Amino acid sequence: MATMIGTSVKRREDAKFLTGRGNYTDDINRPGQVHAYIIRSPHAHATLASVKTDKAAKRPGVVAVLTGADTAADGIGGLPCGWLIHNKDGSPMVEPPHPPLAQGKVRHVGDPVAVVIAETYAQARDAAEHVEIDYKALPAVSDASKAIERGAPQLHDEAKGNLCYDWHLGDKAAVDAAFAKAAKVAKIDLINNRLIPNAMEPRAALGEFNRATGEYTLYTTSQNPHVIRLLMGAHVLHVAESKLRVIAPDVGGGFGSKIYHYAEEAIVTWAAAKVNRPVKWTAERSESFMSDAQGRDHATHGELALDKDGKFLALRVSTVANLGGYLSTFSTTIPTWLYATLLAGVYTTPVIYCEVKAVFTNTVPVDAYRGAGRPEASYLLERLVDIAANVCGLDRAEIRKRNFIPKTAFPYQTPVALQYDSGDYPGCLETAVKASDYAGYDKRRAASEKAGKLRGIGISTYIEACGIAPSAVVGSLGARAGLYEVGTVRVHPTGTISVLTGTHSHGQGHETTFAQVVADALGVPMESIEVVHGDTAMIPFGMGTYGSRSLAVGGSAILKAVDKIVAKSKKIAAHLLEAAEADIEFKDGVFSVAGTDRSKTLGEIALAAYVPHNYPIETVEPGLDETAFYDPKNFTFPAGTHICEVEVDPQTGVVTVEKFTAVDDVGRVINPMIVEGQVHGGVVQGIGQALYEGCVYDPKTGQLLTGSMMDYCMPRADNLPAFSVGHHTTLCTHNQLGVKGCGEVGAIGSPPAVMNAVVDALKPYGITHLDMPATPERVWRAIHSARQPRAAE
Template identity: 65%
Template sequence: MPKDGGIGASTKRREDVRFLTGNGRYTDDINLRGQAHAYFLRSQVAHGKINGIDTAAAEAMDGVIRVFTAKDFEGVGGMPCGWQITDKHGQPMQEPKHPILAEGKVRHVGDPVAVVIAETLEQARDAAEAIELDIEDLPAVVDMKAALAEGAPKVHDDLTSNLCYDWGFVEENKAAVEDAFAKAAHVTTLELVNQRLVANPMEPRVAVGDYDPWNDNSTLYTTSQNPHVIRLLMGAFVLGIPEHKLRVVAPDVGGGFGTKIFHYAEEAFCTFAARQLKRPVKWTSSRSEAFISDAHGRDHVTKIQLALDDANNFTAIRTETYANMGAYLSTFAPSVPTWLHGTLMAGNYRTPLIYVNVKAVFTNTVPVDAYRGAGRPEATFQLERVIDKAARELGVDPVELRRQNFIKADQFPYATPVAVEYDTGNYDATMDKMLEISDYAGFAARAEESKKRGKLRGFGIAHYIEACGIAPSNLVGQLGARAGLYESATVRVNATGSISIYTGSHSHGQGHETTFAQVVAEMIGIDAGQVEINHGDTANTPMGMGTYGSRSLAVGGSALVKATNKVINKAKKIAAHLLEASEADIELADGKFTVAGTDKSVDWAGVTLAAYVPHNYPLESMEPGLEETAFYDPSNFTYPSGAYGCEVEVDPETGEVEILAFTAADDFGNVVNPMIVEGQVHGGIAQGIGQALLERCVYDEDGQLVSGSYMDYAMPRADDLPNYTVDHSCVTPCTHNPLGVKGCGEAGAIGSPPAVINAVIDALQRGGHSHVTHIDMPASPSRVWAAMNAQ
């Protein structure tokens, strides 16, 4: 059994005490003396030429301090893109400028045109209504294929077309893939949509800019998943503020799901305006504003083909995807449909040949970027849907078709044809576990019981693999990343033995303050309550890349292990001196340093006190103090995997889908806190079910966002979700990080959408609707009913 508070213990999240008692400190809780308020006037048309902006009436209104437009940002950089993609012809992507405020044209509904700064938010909002905009409507492009047609209106006039890049991967496989399809005994083809989503974290985005004219220091308080990255991008590439003069603070953050990774114009604006006005400037997004200003997710249209030989072995996969970038390139947008998607197209299978083509397209819509899973849900959905369709066409069991083509446990490490190497896994074990705990064997009887009640029952299966902790820096640099992807930690041991940790990772729901403390407590053998975790403030944490892509424990935790080991090594030297023994003979266990084979010992606090009160200390060989910093750059991704089973009932009269049971059997490697892992999986499954059955971001042909509020955008509620059965007992530890962990935060959102849709199709097929082979997400009642009743 794990020690109390150590690795493996289901310790309650310590941060929840302040959250549940209303004592969290979020960015909107920060109100500075002399603070002014910003209100963004945003375009109400998707595409238009700005002929004029008359701000005179607004500037004369009560409380108005200043009105900003694009002319106030002459000489200021645009919002940077953090990843460059090179296309299949060796050419760099088209990369348009992304101004803080619209210059010359507006390019999507919500594009900011002007900002009013006033004493109160109400005054700023009222003044914004007095601004007169002369915007000449231009034809908008929303459909990606139409955007690439000859003569289509261009989103950016200075680009050659609306094509950002045409990416082929692996290009040298293309001819062999074509040959494999020509020789295939069977080819399954599926066209599908991975619809656009709005992330909807509980806390909307907020930015508070502050400026101290006495020392020329700027501070930005912001709802960010990676404050150091925001400081680097905003300071170096947008506003030209030296990093030592710029502090970025991300306090408690109420969820992100990827949408708070990116550097947004509002952050740069508030920082800039505070410097201009020499007083704090605050902006808080409304929920309706978030729908048209936060980066959206997904939005892929794909054709996937699977080739099989006469023994039903997978021989090749080829895909063609149109990926929507929206009107501008968000911070990491180009990497999502390419390196975070194409490299996962092997899935859990031994497919020898794969070719992926992605056309990234500019449209008059909100920019699209990483959303929980970021590329891996898109890859998994394609694979698991086309495999299910192939099984039906071949008349074979979808479980056995997967098993036959799985990478087997004795084949690891396994190099895929899409340039990644999986270090460990056991896909048969997770499939077995899912089938066992879902009572797959008893499904037929349950289906009969549903039939008696006039319902159609289906069971859907999906197996996923994802890549977490994107790395290493030297590789991603070759792939176009404009930042390193390491992580950092400082371990500061206090004189009395308590420990202050400063991490470059950032927590916005993951439980770092609990799990990171568990890791350090386990290594030293002290109570986790003696360990404090600090994060989110660039003024006191080492340079880090933040939290996304399930990298916190695998990368940030590994940096923490490195720094703690440095501390332990120095502490052993001090202990050896105090005990008059050889350092090689010193052992640390349960918070006590002991000379091996003796009862001579000194406790942790005794050593730490000696480090800071060096009356008996090896001063000639080391300096006082006990504090170490480490940076960790992974040698590879980590590869969590799992088998998901979903059981549904479909009402043939209405098309309504009810999820009766959902089972997740995951391999996350070693688990630090099982309770937190279970919570992460629950949340991910909820988002995946939301995509599968409810959520869809819809634009009309003029670029107006039809689903711009919760009246029109349906997110899952408690009564839409079943009780989950979650298991993570199938463990194959990661081989290349010191904790053996893999990542768990996005798995649920990756594996659940295909499991749900496969279950719906299975129910319809079993109910006699053999013509229904696919339904695009969300599988709403109207879509399911229409599919059943199609002629």
């Protein structure tokens, strides 16, 4: 049978979304529900002299007004950080408290100060204007490089000089020695611009408390409900898992921003018990801008040492990473283990050294955003390689080819901890060069020039690491959680199947893809399989969805559970067919005795398992329901080549993407339609970073200047061309499916491809680098201040 894998099955999720029957958190209403409005700091940095609630408490409809004093009185804990990083000297990072409601001080615009709960949201918001808060404003700092300067405003007493950690990876002495012998050195200073994730569904949380059972329920916009239950239960509310149910229903996009445990989740859950009514909070978009964890924000100096033939000898990188005002859940690992470890890229650079200072600033906390650390590594490296090509006078494809890890070198150990299991980087490049009609570029360039435009082409040959694991290894690196995944396969008495997964689908189409995988593995029609996710009361456990892990880790867990189902079924079949277990074969949903026509279907086995009248009861338990925990042996390593062509209007500085080709190696492709959709979306987030999106804080006041979509530019349909997406596949060697992950590749490969194209277009002006986003004014200024190679139009 095995016909579902590799097929573009239409998504089973779609019918409900297309007809308005989705069930997102804000769509849920509970009897007796009241509404919460969160009062947030308008200051980037201030002490809280007083918070007076008595007037507000008397306003119409108000049920309660709660502040940091109330959370403190109830012993509510701080929001925890899930990853401990160590300094160069081995000492642990600084972990200042992160209270859900401010305690004495606010550290960024949007920092929650109080919550007003009322019968209607409008009443809560009306009453909030009567909460009297006395802020004593303090000087603020939003730029991480400035925050570590002497005399900068200090955010946390615990963090001297605003430093969270000063970390490094690699062999510094060996790198320095290689630089001393280098024929050429390519250098770059760059900013990886801060981004605001802006999943289209704003975050929401609805807390409920059952006085009879003492059970809390939280409906939340989360990518990982079990992680929220663990963190909130154990660290914040001190509630046992058995008394805390977290449901993440339909979730309207995440891109990382819905991984973390947020203050609002704890506030509504806690407050629901306090007011003894369900409490609902839904972010307005302007709140999302100042409360959803943001992404990127690195300032980096990088140097690449080369020999006379353009072979990479060593890479030396120094990065200042902005963490924002507090540590978000996984913030500390992004600029370290998810960044520096990727600096080998797809190249044979023998020695690498990277040091990272992570810094507190008066800005919204920074955490993983689609790609998380890996886009920062790939952008740095791919820009640096282009500069190296320039320094060496080599073609940009040629210098890459000279340094690729050859197809024969796997498994390949990099100098920065990772061991790549498989890949074909020259093959990806070659496929992309063909698909993009690289050969026809000169013609297209001439046509652009004729129209008064500049044209540029850019390549990026990236790699990333997904399915972060194994647990023991990440534990030794500071992770405070395991990174396995859990799958349950429950064959019901009638033969229908529930597949429970600890991952969470919020656009990725797991309900379809996972059903395809199980349909093939068990040889049953997809229609008989239901995929269930997003409810801690239904799913044994799980770590959720992030880092392109769901299929590689979650899918593997499901297959492991399938294996257990098959193994048990064989025992039952052997009994029913009066044969030896060793003689039972399983194929296409049928258990048969080898060499005979005697067989039982999975459905018949299931019925026997639940109605065990004729059953090997002495040796086999009734029922057909298996759970597996799968802890991967290694990361997976998707890679690929992206080629971008841009046009630049030299008079206005406007850059348009004219052509974009992506050839990715995501391992085995289960559903090509869904994989391509993931790539499209990722590429556009990457193009967004390169050309349109940039979070801006006022350097003097720390006010968020891009606080709405009026000022933060979201890519629109009219900004973009159609894309050409292809694959060049090698299989992952250490998971059963051979899959690597596809969620982030687009956002990782595309920014350097776009920026390499922009810089290429501006080459006639002697421009060698431009920071993202390449906004019209930034491009125009670069052109304007450079030498003028041709008369202005």
